[in-house]
Amino acid sequence: MKTLLQRTFTSIAATSLLLLTACSSTPKNDYDVNYDFSQLKTFSQLAPATNNDPLSANRIQQAIASALVNQGFSAQEQTADFHVSYSFKVENKPKDSGFSIGLGTGTWGSSGGASIGTSVDVPVGSDTAKVQTIQIDIIDPSSNQLIWRGSDKFTFDEGGAAKADETNITVAKILAQFPPNTN
Template sequence: MKNLRLLSVLFIAAIAASCSSIRVSSDYDDRADFTAYKTYGFFKDGIDKADISDLDKKRIMRAIDDEFTKKGYTKSDKPDLLVNFFTKSRKEVNIGNYNNGWGWGYGWGWGGGPWGWGWGGNYTSVRTDTEGTLYIDLVDPDKQELVWQGVGTGLLTQDRDKKQQLINEFVAKILTQFPPEKK
């Protein structure tokens, strides 16, 4: 019976984990002519201020390079767009309380044998996750104005082997909304 309870808790946890995804949104200047932008470069002063490790900064920059290349943009020392990014994070505590309640089933219950009525018991789980938000800003260097901002929020990992994959997913999902489709 304990194995069945443990299996059901693990199943619920697996479903909850698979439902977590990266939520994205974007905003832009309606007057910006996005067809005029062909090149990009990184805004080093802004990126240096991001409160993450230099290794994660490199990972994000590689992912942005990949996505901009796929979109046909060229990296330049004199870019049409400056790319800046910054991050925020917060701890999230999730408490699950599972009650199997009363019921008929296998196990020593009130029936005097292996089958009968009984109490299934309670199970409480506590999990701490870190939710992170990545902001990608695109600035017109001639006008010195923000023309586009994309935001992605989702659960982070400390698993070194999964970091680049997760960062790639964050950046790709955010940049699916660039350039914006004007209505």
Template sequence: MKAFKLIPVLFLFLLGSCSSIKVNSDYDQSVDFSQYKTYAFHKRGVDRVEISGLDKKRILNAIDTELSKKGMIKSDNPDLLVNIFTKERERIDVNQYNAGWGYGWGYGWNPYLWGGRTYVSSYVEGTLYIDLIDAKKKELIWEGEGVGYLTEDRERKEIKINEFVAKILAQFPPK
């Protein structure tokens, strides 16, 4: 009987652990993206990002990897400047499961509900923005955003950051 009571908790855990990253992007439709072949990081913008130095390095390395896969080259005289911005917020979910209605003994005497349980979980939701700026015009031409759950586990953190960046940059260049 106790195993049946643990099933909702197990389901919540599995659902949370395989949650996906939601991404979207926006861009200037008048821009010919085929003209951009080189990039560099916008140092002043990247320096302002308020995350740990190690996480910043992970994000920049993931961006390097993804842009290289697209045939772009890092340069001291770039066509594009890459900027990042992050934010996070704590999310709290409250889920209530009821086993049935009527009179009876559940968890304590409850004349209306039988076998109900409430589960509360909290997690940190992070957002990563990647901005691509025309280096000559100093104009934003493309912006990607990824929203998903963050982890403190160092090995999973690197995997999660790589996944965030890959999914965001999969939308660049726009088709």
């Protein structure tokens, strides 16, 4: 028979896991339901539109190539089965207030108790975060029509290695949904 403390700990652990899962973003995608994706084996990347952030553009382009090769596609500049294009934008988003409420219970000997507490985070530094949204388009080269589109976003405070890692993770999450499962 579980004690009240064991049940409370189990409940808190399950709630924490649920909250962590809810906080992660899920990529979104759409595709041509009449297209036969099973024929796609090779890809080429289209030149990106000019932008004012060549570091991010280069990271995204490399992450796309890496993710597609890891999925078994081959890069081929001439006569590829599909073209890949991408775009991205960075926006400022207000940071969360950091207000939280906690609930706890426990036992000590033959006594038990419960408590409620609150906390407020005081933002240090900027009160906004940067959100980068990445959109990846798959285009049929014979018709020049969009056949698949995926997008996702991530939050960052600074550039460098952490942003590069998050770019790779986000691109991989987007392309994990390509090709769509049409069975």
